[in-house]
Amino acid sequence: MKSYDDDDISHVRFVNVQEIKEEILRYKPGSFLEEAGGLQRSDYDIPKTTTLLLIGPRGSGKSSLVNKISRFLEHDEFASERAQVSYNLSGDGTHFLHEYMIPKGSTSFSVFDTRSLSEDSSENFKLLRNWMTKGVQHGRMVMRNSDSPTVKTIMKNKARHTLHSSSKKRMVNFVIFVVDGVSVLKAMTDEDSTQYTKTVSKAFNYPYLSFKDDKPVVVITHGDELAPADRVLVRIHLGELLGISPVTQIFDIPDNNDVPTDTAIVKMLRHSLEHADRNLPLKKDSPVTMIVTIALIVVIVVLLLLKLTNKGVAGRQSHIHRDWAKIRHIW
Template sequence: MGGGRRGSDHLPQELANEADTSSDSDPYSSDFFPSVCYSNLGPEPADDESLRRRSKTYSEVLKSYVTPRRMRPRALRVAKHIICCHCRPCAWIEEVGGTKARDYDIPETMTLLLVGPRGSGKSTLVNRITRVFQDDQFAPDRAQVSHNVSVTEGSCFLQEYMIPRDSKKLCVYDTRSLSTFSSDNFKLLQDWMMHGVTHRQMVIRDSDDVITTNRIKDMAREGFGPCQKRMVNFVIFVVDGISVLKSIDSMDTRYNDMLAETFNYPFLSFRDNKPVVVVTHGDELSLFERAHIRTYLGELLGIPPLTQIFDIPGTNERDTEVAVVDMLHYSIEHAYRNLPFKHNFVIEAERILTRLADKLESFHSIVELVMIFLWFYLLLLLGMKCLVKW
């Protein structure tokens, strides 16, 4: 199972070497992945160079599925420990532009928001992440999974899950599925990204009918509790691989167009950093179809499929573990890169004084123009008076 980038990229050098030089037997040799001329991926490429680039990307994605099998248990344990102990900000924050780690507003709990269409597998992803960090593949589900999405609305409340369960450093938020109405999605996403998220918060869309709205309120049975509101630090965009493939094969682009429109919604990005993408339900697809989907999504969303799109189908315990760890490392790393600065009252005062001076300067220029106009007006009146007397 491919975990996005190579499984050893985020490890310390000695562990990366250990992972890459593992002598564990590979069930797949390099001959298993032939060089493929991949031309049936979405719209026809504009030229031969685009086709070659697409074929190369597909081949690299296909070969990346072998790499996690080479990671030794010790390297994986260290990678999980790095995620669990990310309480050392200096190890994650890049001190650039003269800034220090102390200049950033570091949250007590790093918050990752799960976003995705109906049936994309957000709740299932929560359960898989939990099992990885509990080291128990048979651990009971924490998040309620919808068995038949055609007869249920899925999650109607925001749900917070600490990772690991007894930690206070990292949490993921399960959310209500994206709507078929873009306006509904954008309003909710903007509210979550700008004002934060709260455990057990009801999620009611503008397009919900009276029956649906009342049903959600009845399920709540109570108002807001003492739960803390958390600001979102990064977004995990979850998509159903089967739906993506069906949209490609049927030429009905509505599902994939909705993915692209929502993914590129400005409020989901942190400056130039777009969300990480997780592809689910790969256990029902072949390896070649999964590589197909990641390559296609890379082109559709404008992100590198090897480093920002993670395939977590849950078909193999070790592969799932590697993919989950790599995806969370990517998310936390980019969350730290985009932390807001602390409120520095001295700097704020300087900015206010500068703005005030600029306004006074512009006001002074306006006064000068008015004075010049008045002088010309008086001279004109005096001239007219002289002409009258003459």
Template sequence: MGGESFDPPPFSTEDESSLTPKFPLASITSSVFSGNEEGWSHKSENFSVLNAESGLNFGGFQDECPRLSLISEATERQRVKVYTEVLRSYEELRPRIDRLEEAKSRLLSYTPGAWAEKIDVMDLSEYDVPNTTLLLLIGPKGSGKSSLINKISRVLENDIIVSGRAQVSWNSSKEEGTYFLHEYVIPRGSGSFCLYDTRSLSDDSSENLKMLQRWMTKGVCHGELVKRKSDGEDLKARLKCKARRSRSSSQFREINFVIFVVNGLSVLESMDSVDGKKKEYSQMIATNFNNPLLSFKDDKPIVVITHGDLLSLSDRVRIRVYLGELLGVPPKGQIFDIPESNDSATDLAIVDMLIYCLERADRNLPPKNLFVGEVPSLRCMLLCIVLAMVVVFQVHRFYTHQPRAPTAPSPMQVDWYRIRHLWLG
């Protein structure tokens, strides 16, 4: 790393509607580390400035042990690098806004499995390609799943005043929300991919485990009621009443990828709070996100942060870096910040997020079911042979153990019976 300097470009004041006001980390970062021929020169006094501006803790270099000091310095230097890369990702959206329509066209022309061959040179004849790629949205209460679906629908349908398709809860503190699985085909009338809105995660990890296991192994069904043992009696009665007036589809769809939605405000509160109850929010996110059922091979779900429009850019960057460390995913490439804003930068972030999901869905297509198909497979033929042998064995056993019917006596036996009858007379 000797001789390296990292000076992110300053934020321009143009198009301030797409991003929050100018953030001072660019000038601060360049003053924290300066590169020269002998290596990195450390200016510890600048860390207090960076801590105050960014909210991150870039201190800890006053250790008495020189080795620990060097390790700590390298760790903090890496964190500064990650923090700056995430910050730069917001600026990188600006020059790409002109290509927004091109990215949307690519997304709208998508068909299931179309990107698989381009990614991994896959032979689609060996894989079970769905008719519609299904993206499942999960997240804690009040995370903004329904609002995100409405934003995605608006962006891809080119109608800024389009009515919200998904019902949004006005007050997340009340016992209301999404209780029935709902399928939203994006865009309307298309069969390329769909989003599934789900009930919020429970505070009980065991209930979440059962719910996610059922969805990821058996699939999801439009209109299905999601019930829990922990639901109160009043809620159960209301859900029972709602279920009578609703009708669920009989078609179960297999999930192809997962979108994990979190509320940026709640994450920030959990990060900075000393209250153990509020810190449970981050632990709940980590526990459910790291459920292996949600991963497709090595691809973990993506994370979408909502309500960023209510936060400063500094806090939005902090949240992405924090979640990256908490969940073990790259904050720049796999954590998407999608605020409640109607601007080109947000639209581009939505399109990037969907392209990422569909590429992973195509890359992780399941192999074909060997028991289904027009041409019987070897395993199917073997199964038929085994079943035929079992039938033959049962038939043979049935007739072998049947009692024999009495037969007519032979002529010799008839004569003997007559002689015996006359003799004994």
């Protein structure tokens, strides 16, 4: 509650926001790498662009979050919206993957806006696994088996104007899970509305979204439509539901232009970029990777030799003649 209504430390918080904001604007992929375990920066496969993937149910505010991040880091509150926002659930929503370089014109990191999750977990898992293992590509059409023939026809007609085949495919480095605070509060108070939080929980805990022990960060949107006490309850509920800290891993980013909102944006971005760097893969030809590969090869060869040796011994034993009648007294 203190973070929502305390004005006494607003100046200190503003100074911290500016410092972290400048740090993010100076960010380059690998900036937060830690040389632990005897590994050096040269051992890691550092991408040209760090890729953050936005995931969330329909109406959660993913596109609005892109616009808010972009405006805040580009010092332009009057800039036009970069991401198309659907202001009602009857709209088309996002059907194509969109990459937004943050800030505009930079190559340091990007945010990918994606098609919303459905209530069918199996369809969600199929999409998420594909994005996390094969990468994401700007302009790529996202179609589900459950889409109606009309929707599929409309999407294919729109796809004629995209150039996804020539865009660069990027591997996802970290995930930002976007959730509508109003829908979460409704699910907390109305048993008939719990499908929303069930969808969120199942998708969030899908193993492919985590990097080792690092789970995605969560952004709560539309908090400006809730009372401060309800916003706190939503954060606590999501923390318990998803098994993460509501203080350090859940960020309340409403449609406001104030210091607390700016603070949440920079902290969320710094957390995401820091953990993206922390979990960068090793180069395939790095010394550590080569040692592990050689060790595996040696183990496989030894196992094969042992197997062949045992077969040879068994084969020789099978050709030994035994006169069981003469040695029956041994029985």
